[in-house]
Amino acid sequence: MELKDIQNLIKFVAKSGASEVKLEMEDIKITIKTGSEKTETTIVQQAPMGMPQMGMPGQVAAPVQAQEAVSGTNTATEESKFIEITSPIIGTFYRKPSPDKPVFVEVGDTVNSDTVVCMVEAMKLFNEIEAEVTGKIVKILIEDGTPVEFGQPLFLVDPS
Structure with missing residues (x-):
């Protein structure tokens, strides 16, 4: 080559x-x-x-x-204390590693910076997305199998 x-x-x-x-x-x-x-x-x-x-x-x-895959949010007063986990690439969002496996995380789960929270498929490549923040998942913003854009919020995490 x-x-x-x-x-x-x-x-x-x-x-x-x-x-x-x-x-x-x-x-x-x-x-x-x-x-x-x-x-x-x-x-x-x-x-x-x-x-x-x-x-x-x-x-x-x-x-x-x-x-930076994590950015602060200030959309509403009550959500201003939460941190967003955003998509680092354009692709399709998946909550599970495969259809017959359990989801990576649920609302209420505690994550740390290297916890895999989802996968985003781009051009037949499955990319594991890590939380990059420590805290508790408070909201899942995207449905499984939905297309996502670069920088689109996927999860809300309470860092406290």
Whole structure:
């Protein structure tokens, strides 16, 4: 795979709205993670047998800006103390990992920053969405199987 092909892949993933894509071939592994404005690419390419391994040619890395998936809300006086968990990508919202499994979280459940609260499917890739905040789920704002937009509130969390 040439550098030009990698650059085209990065552009395609950035436009697609996917948050992470992994590509593994015989001699190369590529992981592309997208953030709010920038794309991070990690490429691991093994040198052919018998050749000294100098630098890794074709390694491209752009720092990713942390994407804030949680923002405060001030829509109503009583809801102003709650924190929103928002969708980091465009896709379809799912409360369960699969149709025959239980939901990730219910109203009243306590979550911490690394608790998976839902999945958002974008282009046949299922992205686990973490709470990124500690607190108690007080309201689920989206129905299962509903399309969501970037930044759309999914849950309300009481941080107290």
